[in-house]
Amino acid sequence: MMIFFLTLSHFHAQNKILFVTSNQDHYGNTKINASNHFEEIIVPYDVFKKAGYLVDFVSPKGGPIPVGYINTSDSLQKRYLYDGWFMDKLEHTMNPTEIAAENYDAIFYSGGGAAMYGVPEDKDIQKIAAGIYARNGVISTICHGTAGIAFLKNENGESLYAGKKITGYPDHLEKKEMEYYKAFPFSIDQAIKNNKGKFVCSEKGNDGFYIVDGRFVTGQDPSSAANVAHKVVSILKKNFSEGQAPKNDAEQIREILLDYIEGTANGQLERLRKAFHPDFNLYTVAKDTLWVRSGQQYISNFKVGEKNNRKGQIISIDIENDAAIAKAKISVPGRIFTDYFLILKYQGAWKIVHKSYSWREVPKE
Incomplete structure (x- = not known):
């Protein structure tokens, strides 16, 4: 591991x-x-x-x-x-x-x-x-x-x-x-x-x-x-060939996480589609009720080329064979989101298949 x-x-x-x-x-x-x-x-x-x-x-x-x-x-x-x-x-x-x-x-x-x-x-x-x-x-x-x-x-x-x-x-x-x-x-x-x-x-x-x-x-x-x-x-x-070894699993996973973080921040929808498996879903709890959205619904919230003030940070990656979990934090004005990802190696490439998240309010300065 x-x-x-x-x-x-x-x-x-x-x-x-x-x-x-x-x-x-x-x-x-x-x-x-x-x-x-x-x-x-x-x-x-x-x-x-x-x-x-x-x-x-x-x-x-x-x-x-x-x-x-x-x-x-x-x-x-x-x-x-x-x-x-x-x-x-x-x-x-x-x-x-x-x-x-x-x-x-x-x-x-x-x-x-x-x-x-x-x-x-x-x-x-x-x-x-x-x-x-x-x-x-x-x-x-x-x-x-x-x-x-x-x-x-x-x-x-x-x-x-x-x-x-x-x-x-x-x-x-x-x-x-x-x-x-x-x-x-x-x-x-x-x-x-x-x-x-x-x-x-x-x-x-x-x-x-x-x-x-x-x-x-x-x-x-x-x-x-x-x-x-x-x-x-x-x-x-x-x-x-010289000095360019193939990317290892950790480096590949970092790349798709950056596709997610930078794709959402810069309105790069194709980077999001690259990072997510087509059957990707998001899960969170709102008012004690499980809230589920599809990846397509999530991507539809962003407009091509429209940048925003989201700031992301990869916190950890845990890999075991062809499965991995990762944690990231996303800051937006007034809130900090904590994202947990399930990532699987599929047809030779890593894809995010599941995201669960929570958030907390940040007091205004």
Whole structure:
């Protein structure tokens, strides 16, 4: 058993990878449904998770994203499709304004027809990608996800991948006579070339083709998803191996407690959703009656970006295998709250599943 007593301080983020997805649900102005490619999300996600990375999802607008190309006969797809915790992440993708590039070692652009819209022109996502790359991070894409880096430039307005080999879903394999293709805002091949990249591809496709050029790792189609992910992990281990040991359980728990404390203080709702299990509940006693609220009800009390004068302090953490309890104090004008948390390790990550609390009045000065 490990017991820690501590005060609030800054902690370095755990190794993370940022997935870029799209909110677009139709091809341009047509009535043809568009979506993010489910396999191109879950295959790399599974590789990264098993390698010990945490994954966050971002989209231009934040919130829910459309998913498609789902094969329920595939065991891996079925497992994630019926995983409520994972699907909740796709329902609550982060807004680019909530992302700090320094928290991530790599960025991954998933594919699907939706990837052609919203993401390529998003300046905030472009800045995030450039920021990750500037910190020795990796930029990776799959299939139509390569559209997301079509206009990627550095702070001097120069192509971030000038002279580098890049792949993605090529024009010659598209069904150009179809309405979906006619609605595309640009050609991936040509856009990469216009931004001084060298577009390369496999002529036949569906053969796992991918290309690595420096810290750009790009895959042509879904068959290369695992190859891309494994190569990203390999590069990251080489680039960040020295002096960066994996975060231990205590450090990971501190991080989610800070997500709770700082998320409530700064109106960072996505940090709260990261800290809490989807079935998280709060319990307290009011007028000798047990009062229970769901995590969603609790989160709804805060507005995005609205800061307040809550001040938090982590008092203790007690860990036993995959279970932990923690204590924190939260000060607000006129009251001091004492929070007790039950925290469990779930799918490789610690999550707050239960919070009980009490408070006392503080005399006005």
